[in-house]
Amino acid sequence: xxxxxxxxxxxxxxxxxxxxxxxMRRVRGEIxxxxxxxxxxxxxxxxxxxxxxxxxAIPYGTLRSKQLRKLAxxxxxxxRGYGHFTTRTNIQFNWPRLSxxxxxxxxxxxxxxxxxxxxxxxxxNISTDQFAGAAADEIIDPRPMAEILRQWSSLHPEFxxxxxxxxxxxxxxxxxxxxxxxxDIGMKAVTNPxxxxxxxxxxxxxLGRTPMIAKMIRGYVEHENLLAYLESILRVYNRYGRRDNKxxxxxxxxxHETGIDKLRDEVEAEYAQMKGGVLTLPQAELDRIxxxxxxxxxxxxxxxQIDVVKEKAADAPYGEWLERxxxxxxxxxxxxxxxxxxxxxxxxxxxTAEQMEAxxxxxxxxxxxxxxxxxxxxxxxxxxxxxxLRTVYDRLVEAGLASGNAGLITDMITCPxxxxxxxxxARSIPIAQAIxxxxxxxxxxxxxxxxxxKISGCINACGHHHVGHIGILGVEKKGTELxxxxxxxxxxxxxALGDTLGHGFVADEVPAAIERLVEAYIARRETADxxxxxxxxxxxxxxxxxxxxxxx
Amino acid sequence: MSTNxxxxxxxxxxxxxxxxxxxNGLFDEMDxxxxxxxxxxxxxxxxxxxxxxxxxxxxxxxxxxSLIDRRLPVYFLETGxxxxxxxxxxxTLTRHLGLANVRWLRPDPKDVTRFDPRGELWExxxxxxxxxxxxxxxxxxxxxxxxxxxxRKRYQTAERGVLPHFELTSDDRIKVNPLAYFxxxxxxxxxxxxxxxxxxxxxxxxxSIGCAPCTTVxxxxxxxxxxxxxxxxxxxxxxxxxxxxxxxxxxxxxxKTLFKDGKFIADPFRAWAEGDDPAAVRYTHIPLxxxxxxxxxxxxxxxxxxxxxxxxxxxxxVAADLGxxxxxxxxxxxxxxxxxxxxxxLASERYHYAGELRAVGDxxxxxxxxxxxxxxxxxxxxxxxxxxxxxxxxxxxxxxYYQPIGSAEVPVxxxxxxxxxxxxx
Ligand code: SF4
Ligand code: SF4
Numbered sequence: 001x002x003x004x005x006x007x008x009x010x011x012x013x014x015x016x017x018x019x020x021x022x023x024m025r026r027v028r029g030e031i032x033x034x035x036x037x038x039x040x041x042x043x044x045x046x047x048x049x050x051x052x053x054x055x056x057a058i059p060y061g062t063l064r065s066k067q068l069r070k071l072a073x074x075x076x077x078x079x080r081g082y083g084h085f086t087t088r089t090n091i092q093f094n095w096p097r098l099s100x101x102x103x104x105x106x107x108x109x110x111x112x113x114x115x116x117x118x119x120x121x122x123x124x125n126i127s128t129d130q131f132a133g134a135a136a137d138e139i140i141d142p143r144p145m146a147e148i149l150r151q152w153s154s155l156h157p158e159f160x161x162x163x164x165x166x167x168x169x170x171x172x173x174x175x176x177x178x179x180x181x182x183x184d185i186g187m188k189a190v191t192n193p194x195x196x197x198x199x200x201x202x203x204x205x206x207l208g209r210t211p212m213i214a215k216m217i218r219g220y221v222e223h224e225n226l227l228a229y230l231e232s233i234l235r236v237y238n239r240y241g242r243r244d245n246k247x248x249x250x251x252x253x254x255x256h257e258t259g260i261d262k263l264r265d266e267v268e269a270e271y272a273q274m275k276g277g278v279l280t281l282p283q284a285e286l287d288r289i290x291x292x293x294x295x296x297x298x299x300x301x302x303x304x305q306i307d308v309v310k311e312k313a314a315d316a317p318y319g320e321w322l323e324r325x326x327x328x329x330x331x332x333x334x335x336x337x338x339x340x341x342x343x344x345x346x347x348x349x350x351x352t353a354e355q356m357e358a359x360x361x362x363x364x365x366x367x368x369x370x371x372x373x374x375x376x377x378x379x380x381x382x383x384x385x386x387x388x389l390r391t392v393y394d395r396l397v398e399a400g401l402a403s404g405n406a407g408l409i410t411d412m413i414t415c416p417x418x419x420x421x422x423x424x425x426a427r428s429i430p431i432a433q434a435i436x437x438x439x440x441x442x443x444x445x446x447x448x449x450x451x452x453x454k455i456s457g458c459i460n461a462c463g464h465h466h467v468g469h470i471g472i473l474g475v476e477k478k479g480t481e482l483x484x485x486x487x488x489x490x491x492x493x494x495x496a497l498g499d500t501l502g503h504g505f506v507a508d509e510v511p512a513a514i515e516r517l518v519e520a521y522i523a524r525r526e527t528a529d530x531x532x533x534x535x536x537x538x539x540x541x542x543x544x545x546x547x548x549x550x551x552x
Numbered sequence: 553m554s555t556n557x558x559x560x561x562x563x564x565x566x567x568x569x570x571x572x573x574x575x576n577g578l579f580d581e582m583d584x585x586x587x588x589x590x591x592x593x594x595x596x597x598x599x600x601x602x603x604x605x606x607x608x609x610x611x612x613x614x615x616x617x618s619l620i621d622r623r624l625p626v627y628f629l630e631t632g633x634x635x636x637x638x639x640x641x642x643x644t645l646t647r648h649l650g651l652a653n654v655r656w657l658r659p660d661p662k663d664v665t666r667f668d669p670r671g672e673l674w675e676x677x678x679x680x681x682x683x684x685x686x687x688x689x690x691x692x693x694x695x696x697x698x699x700x701x702x703x704r705k706r707y708q709t710a711e712r713g714v715l716p717h718f719e720l721t722s723d724d725r726i727k728v729n730p731l732a733y734f735x736x737x738x739x740x741x742x743x744x745x746x747x748x749x750x751x752x753x754x755x756x757x758x759x760s761i762g763c764a765p766c767t768t769v770x771x772x773x774x775x776x777x778x779x780x781x782x783x784x785x786x787x788x789x790x791x792x793x794x795x796x797x798x799x800x801x802x803x804x805x806x807x808k809t810l811f812k813d814g815k816f817i818a819d820p821f822r823a824w825a826e827g828d829d830p831a832a833v834r835y836t837h838i839p840l841x842x843x844x845x846x847x848x849x850x851x852x853x854x855x856x857x858x859x860x861x862x863x864x865x866x867x868x869x870v871a872a873d874l875g876x877x878x879x880x881x882x883x884x885x886x887x888x889x890x891x892x893x894x895x896x897x898l899a900s901e902r903y904h905y906a907g908e909l910r911a912v913g914d915x916x917x918x919x920x921x922x923x924x925x926x927x928x929x930x931x932x933x934x935x936x937x938x939x940x941x942x943x944x945x946x947x948x949x950x951x952x953y954y955q956p957i958g959s960a961e962v963p964v965x966x967x968x969x970x971x972x973x974x975x976x977x
Binding site for chain 2: 007010011014015017018021022025030031035038039121151152153154155156157158159160161162235238239243273278279
């Protein structure tokens with residue numbers, strides 16, 4: 001894992017001093033809220049419904065145990081004993097006091113963490129595959145390049161006041177677990193005909209009120225030219241992205257209005273000037289950063305088969321957890337473990353201080369001191385020996401973190417919604433909780449199989465509802481909260497946006513409506529293994545429409 | 553070599569510039585007489601004038617003139633604002649040196665009646681005062697010559713540290729500075745050696761003497777010209793065209809809004825105003841679209857000017873002409889509008905613009921480091937807290953940089969690749 005050197009430490013220290021100064025100036029009234037807003041936003045501080053919300057960066061979703069313990073400390077000392085993991089793999093605290101924030105930042109400094117660029121119209125935390133460096137199916141570990149991009153984008157003087165926020169996602173695997181086609185820039189590692197590895201670049205994806213699937217802008221960029229190419233895109237966006245309308249300011253609108261071909265030409269013209277210049281990444285630097293991400297000292301153990309059927313027979317919850325929450329590892333004898341933050345009836349992504357400490361402990365002892373955060377708001381222990389699984393599981397049970405529901409209907413993405421967010425039209429957490437209760441029975445969840453539900457409290461789509469197999473969007477109509485249901489979205493390499501099938505439902509009706517969709521799916525699947533999304537693709541939306549609204 | 557310096561052949565400008573530069577190697581540093589003789593007899597034969605302020609050390613140059621050719625035209629700007637001692641001194645020197653062609657230039661009485669009926673314009677608007685009393689009268693005369701001789705010296709102000717013997721001005725004329733390498737001591741020694749009469753005010757502590765209202769006594773050890781336009785961002789009088797005579801404001805009335813080289817100074821430039829003439833404005837930031845629409849007129853305008861690039865303007869349209877401007881203003885309409893950063897980088901990095909690159913608009917302390925890194929060297933600041941932070945040097949910023957910006961910031965191939973720490977900032 002990446003560790004700060006003196007330079008990084010001093011950089012963050014200076015930034016802390018600067019932000020503390022800004023907070024104090026605000027407290028003294030030397031700057032007004034309008035002037036303070038972009039400054040605090042650039043340091044992850046939002047003004048929410050009830051209080052300030054403080055968001056801390058977890059670069060490419062990777063944490064060390066010490067860092068997670070510090071987050072637990074912050075949760076206890078400055079919040080209400082818990083934190084909330086977000087879809088950008090960051091963590092946010094919902095109840096800090098403004099005057100405490102500089103102290104919180106000091107604490108973060110101690111463990112090489114910060115809140116820089118977790119909001120504001122700048123380049124945000126770069127997200128990647130939660131199984132990076134572990135997954136059997138990746139061709140390259142994307143984290144070294146993600147770290148290089150993190151450094152390149154930190155307080156970039158040209159790109160600190162972009163038209164709008166800017167998000168990168170990267171994957172080193174053909175199986176896209178990072179939703180790269182729904183980011184401003186998505187990058188996928190690919191192999192060129194000469195057998196070298198480089199990056200395929202996608203641009204202009206995003207959700208929000210105008211959801212769009214990214215378009216490919218370049219099929220291959222070498223490592224050494226990647227910064228020059230990305231800087232070219234950012235420069236074109238900084239100059240030509242719309243600034244007249246906040247809702248049209250993301251790069252997806254520029255791509256849409258300019259057309260990908262023309263935009264590509266503009267980027268290429270800029271790239272022709274930049275390529276080979278100061279941004280050329282020396283191999284030595286890539287090697288230097290890669291060394292931080294060297295494989296941990298795995299033991300040489302023989303591949304072990306996990307006999308789920310046998311384990312289930314012996315201990316059903318354990319067997320089911322094994323079945324759902326384990327991901328295959330590139331190294332024999334190891335697996336990656338998903339720790340679900342979606343207990344039945346819980347608020348998705350919430351994690352108490354005690355739970356954080358329990359996971360930190362497990363990470364330290366059983367996963368080479370590494371923990372990951374997923375964009376689906378779960379945690380991951382990336383490198384666990386198969387031999388240790390039972391011990392890990394037992395500890396998770398003690399911590400209340402052993403839900404064996406990864407990828408199932410109760411493993412929902414949910415935004416904070418009206419309970420916290422000042423932009424919300426409707427509550428989203430209570431909806432998630434109601435659905436979770438409805439499908440609480442493990443047998444029922446297993447019968448349904450892979451199904452992703454994603455819930456947003458408003459059109460800003462922080463809950464990624466457009467790409468849920470079933471998406472739920474809170475809207476407000478004549479003073480009541482209504483929920484629009486979409487079907488058929490997909491965040492993976494088979495990217496698709498869900499379709500709205502009809503009018504919205506009041507909150508109480510939502511769980512039953514979901515139940516009807518599920519029934520329609522089960523009735524039409526050809527085998528028990530055919531997932532919801534594939535049935536939807538095969539049969540189209542008519543049966544689902546009928547399930548929701550009857551044969552009108 | 554007679555010179556008919558025309559504006560309509562800009563292609564030849566680089567060649568002329570080279571020829572002029574070459575002249576600078578021909579003379580010993582202290583060979584003022586050789587320089588002046590060559591200028592008068594070779595470079596600018598029958599085509600040169602002397603402009604003299606008849607100030608404290610004007611006698612040296614005028615003595616040289618008397619040695620070479622007493623009939624050379626010597627202009628004296630009788631602004632109507634001089635110390636009586638100065639006027640007496642003009643007559644004293646003229647007689648003493650036998651100068652045969654001293655021409656007194658007076659402001660147009662119509663201008664004075666119209667713009668300065670009470671004689672107080674210097675106080676409220678020295679811009680205009682200098683304009684009607686110096687620039688206007690002299691411009692008309694100077695237009696008849698291919699060049700002129702000045703008494704400027706390198707040591708006099710920081711800006712003159714690189715003054716050569718021969719210069720080509722932006723309007724393609726030749727300026728000759730025979731005394732460029734003379735020090736204060738050299739001047740005094742020369743005056744003594746040749747028994748030249750002293751300006752009557754010299755004994756009273758005046759060192760650089762201009763119009764009475766705009767001249768103060770120079771303190772011991774202070775730059776001699778510090779007494780002129782004291783406190784203003786005005787080092788050159790308009791008559792040298794290095795500086796807009798029509799700009800300085802009196803000390804009391806002036807607002808020092810331009811932060812440059814570590815301090816706030818009065819801004820020599822003004823904003824473009826409705827109805828301005830692109831061919832005639834001076835020290836004005838001409839908006840890009842105005843320049844594009846009036847390119848020939850602006851390029852033919854002999855005065856120093858600036859260019860205003862607004863957010864959204866395409867700098868590439870004017871890339872080839874940037875060098876013509878003494879200042880380029882990059883507008884930040886709101887601090888949250890970051891287009892200016894790209895504009896600034898393109899100007900300095902891609903188009904190698906080396907003049908003053910200034911930020912105008914919503915310029916706040918939290919963005920200044922970013923602007924500097926993008927190549928901006930001057931800031932027009934009105935926000936009080938920002939002014940205070942800059943004045944007191946208490947700007948709190950991050951001085952470690954991860955990414956190479958600019959051609960100079962991080963040499964290619966140095967390690968670690970992306971970083972720059974303050975020791976080398
Ligand atoms: S989707 Fe809307 S309600 Fe939910 S967090 Fe985002 S802005 Fe708030
Ligand atoms: S130097 Fe002073 S008095 Fe003389 S013209 Fe200029 S402003 Fe007026």
